[in-house]
Amino acid sequence: MRRAACLLVCVWLAGCAPPFDPVARGVADRPTWAMVPDVPLIQQAAFYCGPASLAMVMQWAGSNVTQDEIAALAFSPGAGGTYLADMIGSARRQGQLAVEIGTFDQLLSEVAAGHPVIVFQNLGLGVAPVWHYGVVTGYDFVQDAVYLNSGQRDQMVMPFAVFERTWRRGDHWGLVVLPPDRLPASAPQVDVLNAGAALERVGQYQAAAMLYQTGAARWPDNWLWPFGLANARYGMGDLHGARRALRQARAMDPTIPEVRANLLQVERELAGQVD
Amino acid sequence: MGLLNLTKTGAAIFLSAQLVLATQAVTMAQAEMIGTNAAITKYATHADRSFLLNELQRDDVQAAMIEQGVDPAEAEQRLAALSDAEVATMVQQMQDGSAGADIVGTLFTVFIILLVTDFLCFTRIYNFTRCIR
Numbered sequence: 001m002r003r004a005a006c007l008l009v010c011v012w013l014a015g016c017a018p019p020f021d022p023v024a025r026g027v028a029d030r031p032t033w034a035m036v037p038d039v040p041l042i043q044q045a046a047f048y049c050g051p052a053s054l055a056m057v058m059q060w061a062g063s064n065v066t067q068d069e070i071a072a073l074a075f076s077p078g079a080g081g082t083y084l085a086d087m088i089g090s091a092r093r094q095g096q097l098a099v100e101i102g103t104f105d106q107l108l109s110e111v112a113a114g115h116p117v118i119v120f121q122n123l124g125l126g127v128a129p130v131w132h133y134g135v136v137t138g139y140d141f142v143q144d145a146v147y148l149n150s151g152q153r154d155q156m157v158m159p160f161a162v163f164e165r166t167w168r169r170g171d172h173w174g175l176v177v178l179p180p181d182r183l184p185a186s187a188p189q190v191d192v193l194n195a196g197a198a199l200e201r202v203g204q205y206q207a208a209a210m211l212y213q214t215g216a217a218r219w220p221d222n223w224l225w226p227f228g229l230a231n232a233r234y235g236m237g238d239l240h241g242a243r244r245a246l247r248q249a250r251a252m253d254p255t256i257p258e259v260r261a262n263l264l265q266v267e268r269e270l271a272g273q274v275d
Numbered sequence: 276m277g278l279l280n281l282t283k284t285g286a287a288i289f290l291s292a293q294l295v296l297a298t299q300a301v302t303m304a305q306a307e308m309i310g311t312n313a314a315i316t317k318y319a320t321h322a323d324r325s326f327l328l329n330e331l332q333r334d335d336v337q338a339a340m341i342e343q344g345v346d347p348a349e350a351e352q353r354l355a356a357l358s359d360a361e362v363a364t365m366v367q368q369m370q371d372g373s374a375g376a377d378i379v380g381t382l383f384t385v386f387i388i389l390l391v392t393d394f395l396c397f398t399r400i401y402n403f404t405r406c407i408r
Contacts, residue, residue: 190319
């Protein structure tokens, strides 16, 4: 019933929507077509569109986590849904890099880079919302189509205008979830750094360390990457590794007091001066 | 009295030494690691600024600015005049692509930056700009 209502709304919207114009949208530079292969279609359990979306993206990346396992970390039974913050948090607690995006251009560049993107949509109307998470796996300017794995058995195809409206009502909230040895194509460096720090906070030091190394390869001029790597290694109890990373950070910029303070701390602990 | 003076001298020496040490390491007194988050908060806005400055250095951007009658040096000056928070907000707005006309009205300095970012295809604020890429 709910799905039937949604489809009716979609049809109505499509009837009055102008055709998609990449130039007017400012995304003319993107490839006209992109498709992320091998994102599994998982039929969602009742109200589990959030956990199912995360499971699809993480299984695509090689994990074998199920929607039920993610629901245990993310789902709020009282609310009958999954909060945005819990989507991000549960992905991180699974050791994944999770970065929010918020524009159409970012969405297209992620998909073009081969990354599926979880999107938050209102499939209903503003006054009668039908909140939903789906995974954008492809798009085609010429066919005027956005392809989604949307918690159903079959792939969902939406005209751009319909997708845009449903996504806009969800405040253009998108989430890129990747294993920490890959980086989002569109996210600014500071967002990725913050995602690394968040992995540390939930005790995913291994994932954080991997992410900091990946970031260091992409942005080799920024000492914050080896600095974070040192903290992640310190969190794992790898004092020698932490010292190596901090020395590297110091070589990149010898003037940073935080680097020297942490290096000093690690060296004192290594020397056994601190209990 | 003499003892008090001695103590004062001692305290002065001690405090001076502390000050010297403090410039070398944030605080010697702390016995735990400084978190990544704190460092990001303190330093990442500088990264935003140097990112914008680097973009301004690009030949194609400079050529585009000159073509539009904008002195690249002036653009750098205006960027330098913005606070870290303003730079961070701007980079954020660039990423959102949601910087509207009201921003141009309230903060004229941003005009140049948005012009540049239009050329770089980050934003599409002005009708007369053409994306370079």
